[in-house]
Amino acid sequence: xxxxxxxxxxxxLIILLISxxxxxxxxxxxxxxxxxxxxxxxxxxxxxxxAIATVLRHAKHNRKKTIPKVIETGSEEKIGSPVLRDxxxxxxxxxxxxxxxxxxxxxxxxxxxxxxxxxxxxxxxxDFVGSTNFNLRKPQFVIIHHTAQDSVGETLRTFTLERTQxxxxxxxxxxxxxxxxxxxxLRAWQAGQGKWGxxxxxxxxxxxxxxxxxGFEPFTDKQINSLLLVLQNLKERFNIPTANFIGHAxxxxxxxxxxxxNFPWKLLxxxxxxxxxxxxxxxxxxxxxxxxxxxxxxxxxxxxxGKAIIAFRRHFCGIESKDTSMSPEERKILYMLYTKYx
Numbered sequence: 001x002x003x004x005x006x007x008x009x010x011x012x013l014i015i016l017l018i019s020x021x022x023x024x025x026x027x028x029x030x031x032x033x034x035x036x037x038x039x040x041x042x043x044x045x046x047x048x049x050x051a052i053a054t055v056l057r058h059a060k061h062n063r064k065k066t067i068p069k070v071i072e073t074g075s076e077e078k079i080g081s082p083v084l085r086d087x088x089x090x091x092x093x094x095x096x097x098x099x100x101x102x103x104x105x106x107x108x109x110x111x112x113x114x115x116x117x118x119x120x121x122x123x124x125x126x127d128f129v130g131s132t133n134f135n136l137r138k139p140q141f142v143i144i145h146h147t148a149q150d151s152v153g154e155t156l157r158t159f160t161l162e163r164t165q166x167x168x169x170x171x172x173x174x175x176x177x178x179x180x181x182x183x184x185x186l187r188a189w190q191a192g193q194g195k196w197g198x199x200x201x202x203x204x205x206x207x208x209x210x211x212x213x214x215g216f217e218p219f220t221d222k223q224i225n226s227l228l229l230v231l232q233n234l235k236e237r238f239n240i241p242t243a244n245f246i247g248h249a250x251x252x253x254x255x256x257x258x259x260x261x262n263f264p265w266k267l268l269x270x271x272x273x274x275x276x277x278x279x280x281x282x283x284x285x286x287x288x289x290x291x292x293x294x295x296x297x298x299x300x301x302x303x304x305x306g307k308a309i310i311a312f313r314r315h316f317c318g319i320e321s322k323d324t325s326m327s328p329e330e331r332k333i334l335y336m337l338y339t340k341y342x
Contacts, residue, residue: 090154091153091160091161139234141206141244144211144263145210146263147210167188168190169208175223190210191206192252192255193255194254195303196300219259228271235272242273243340260314275341280332291334317333
């Protein structure tokens, strides 16, 4: 009886041990191979950015974090409207920087590759000869936006979530801080559908600048001062024409209204960023003056003439109105600008 009892205990233990050994033989080697692959990937990418090694270790644990919405009232904190206490908790900078570096490297490989010689139906020479005369394509427009959000942190989060599919080269805070989020030579996703002159793909030829603003409030002096410095650098670096500094609503009047009516377009024009009109006191508008053609020559998309007039009025008259007809004074302003474009 004693021997039978021992067998009943030992035999199940032996079976369990054999099962564990079998599992280990399958699991441990595969896990080792997985770790080796992860380590090799990290080593391959190490030269791309000094931050990537850290990202690979921590990005998984630092994904989207939420913070409470708080209002400070003296020494108390109450749940309320969204006021950021710490922008760093509102988005995952490490993960965003990892993805940015990864994508930038992929595009760099594309640029470094030799020109294609295997296009279907094209009789390419068998001997490649590369030209010695070329440089990078460069932006020729600047598109100014307002974020229509409550904080820089909220915008940075929006621009670092891949599902949003939106971005801009620059984000400028109310305090004048500048976030340069996309290389000026790369194509940010900021302008979207619209038309200016004959251009319908503005993302491919422009730099987008987002100003931290809820869509209705005035822009701060610090913010505008920083904007002017960024614009000056862009104009000098890329030789952007004066007339090519426009608003998002100018390019997409049917669906956009930014930057809002408080934006100081005249100040920018005085600094060389965008055109403006002169004294209209003695201006006589010809009787056959055509508003439709004038707006079109300036650049506006006139498929919806009323929306184009609203966008023009917001930019050049500083008036927010849904009126789709022009006043005599507005016609004078349009005529003066029209003569500068022809």
